[in-house]
Amino acid sequence: MLEIMDTPFNPGERLNAFSEKCKDAGAIASFIGLVRGQKGEVSELRLESYPGVTEQGIEQAIEQAKKRWPLTTALVIHRIGSMGVGEPIVLVATASKHRRAAFESCDFLMDYLKTDAVFWKHQIGPDGAKWIEPREQDYQDKNRWS
Amino acid sequence: MLEIMDTPFNPGERLNAFSEKCKDAGAIASFIGLVRGQKGEVSELRLESYPGVTEQGIEQAIEQAKKRWPLTTALVIHRIGSMGVGEPIVLVATASKHRRAAFESCDFLMDYLKTDAVFWKHQIGPDGAKWIEPREQDYQDKNRWS
Amino acid sequence: MLKIYYFGRLSDRAGRREESLALPVGVNSVSTLKNWLDTKHGLGGALQDKSVKTMINQSLIHKDIVLQGDEEIGFLPPVGGG
Amino acid sequence: MLKIYYFGRLSDRAGRREESLALPVGVNSVSTLKNWLDTKHGLGGALQDKSVKTMINQSLIHKDIVLQGDEEIGFLPPVGGG
Numbered sequence: 013m014l015e016i017m018d019t020p021f022n023p024g025e026r027l028n029a030f031s032e033k034c035k036d037a038g039a040i041a042s043f044i045g046l047v048r049g050q051k052g053e054v055s056e057l058r059l060e061s062y063p064g065v066t067e068q069g070i071e072q073a074i075e076q077a078k079k080r081w082p083l084t085t086a087l088v089i090h091r092i093g094s095m096g097v098g099e100p101i102v103l104v105a106t107a108s109k110h111r112r113a114a115f116e117s118c119d120f121l122m123d124y125l126k127t128d129a130v131f132w133k134h135q136i137g138p139d140g141a142k143w144i145e146p147r148e149q150d151y152q153d154k155n156r157w158s
Numbered sequence: 159m160l161e162i163m164d165t166p167f168n169p170g171e172r173l174n175a176f177s178e179k180c181k182d183a184g185a186i187a188s189f190i191g192l193v194r195g196q197k198g199e200v201s202e203l204r205l206e207s208y209p210g211v212t213e214q215g216i217e218q219a220i221e222q223a224k225k226r227w228p229l230t231t232a233l234v235i236h237r238i239g240s241m242g243v244g245e246p247i248v249l250v251a252t253a254s255k256h257r258r259a260a261f262e263s264c265d266f267l268m269d270y271l272k273t274d275a276v277f278w279k280h281q282i283g284p285d286g287a288k289w290i291e292p293r294e295q296d297y298q299d300k301n302r303w304s
Numbered sequence: 305m306l307k308i309y310y311f312g313r314l315s316d317r318a319g320r321r322e323e324s325l326a327l328p329v330g331v332n333s334v335s336t337l338k339n340w341l342d343t344k345h346g347l348g349g350a351l352q353d354k355s356v357k358t359m360i361n362q363s364l365i366h367k368d369i370v371l372q373g374d375e376e377i378g379f380l381p382p383v384g385g386g
Numbered sequence: 387m388l389k390i391y392y393f394g395r396l397s398d399r400a401g402r403r404e405e406s407l408a409l410p411v412g413v414n415s416v417s418t419l420k421n422w423l424d425t426k427h428g429l430g431g432a433l434q435d436k437s438v439k440t441m442i443n444q445s446l447i448h449k450d451i452v453l454q455g456d457e458e459i460g461f462l463p464p465v466g467g468g
Contacts, residue, residue, distance in 0.1 A: 022174065024171055024174035025170055027170045027188075027190070031170075037194070038193075040191075041187070041188070042187070042190070043187050043188075043260070044185075044188070045184065045185060045186075046183070046185075047184075048182065048183070048184030048255065062444075064444055090468075098182075100177075101468065102467065111189070111268060112299065115189070115261065115264075115265050115268075118187075119261050122261075122468060126468040129466065129468070130462070130467075132394030132465065132466075143394050143395040143463070145463075145466055149258075153258065205385065206311060208309070208311060208359075211359065211378070214362075236385055236386075247386065248385065248386050257468075268386055271385045271386035272384055273383075274383065277385030278313075279385070289316075
């Protein structure tokens, strides 16, 4: 399940709805990413996607995760557009009978989203705007799975 | 933050409240455990604690996690008493500036809860009741951290 | 008085979750108390099982200990939550 | 008509996020189109940067490709979300 949206979403409500659908799973791992930044340093984050391409890439990553781990189901919700500090950017949730599978697949999907998902991040602060690209650590995290 | 309660809790609401308190963290990993069981096989799960001892052990595990990873904060909510299939047993949430730290510390706390936390599980089904103890896999998972 | 707690499967075995009792005659340590309880409740050696841990006043003990008669004693089979 | 998309920092550089144009005279491939766009918008070689990927009709290309003139072309600097 994938949703890319340009309006805020409620991670807790989404996670509850997800849990409702996979009660026989037992183990649900999730990750919430919030727009980080000390007040004053970052005032806004803008995320851009390539409609069609972005969705296809994430759907493929979800399929890879399902092949690799015994998942009941997986959910990715990702914001695009303009966000303020503290707002959720991303929710990933994975459900399995097995705790390890849930944790690892959630971790895997986050690594995909950080380095390979087709988004561009524009950070706007008092000193102007800059484009944020993945850090070396993000690429290293991602290489754990290959 | 630790809560042991004998009434149902709402994981999504709790996670949202947790997120509100750690907006400068950016990365929030969480795990929800639900009472698993095909309908008909398990009708009820009863969890027993040793009041005082159970809390102290979990608090110590949270302190260990905070020493080991750069966490903003961590939350454990654990049910005791009687639960039906599909009900949440446990919610663990960890917040950090770093995604890896959030994932690993959440995983660590779940491993503690599965094998070392002072609870006893009584599973009641159509064939009677039995006490559930950790599986070999749970002990192996836990040994990853030592 | 001793306050004794039986947890998990031990409570099924002992037919109770807790009991209070004065230090019985001839019982002055955890090991002698375990033997005495084993006979009294017909536990079939359940308290002697290696997997069962003993707590005195909510602290794990790792060797035999002399009892004063006013302790809280917990018998804990293998734990696990989540 | 070609439909061209500039993403991320390339849109700042090109001063636009997209444009439509007929295949210019002398342009018949991705490589010649990149050179032509570089001159037209003064991109300083930004499209030639190794980190920039090219998509034709939403598929990544790994070598130069002949253009018909009706393609959707995307220029993608390093991606990353989350």
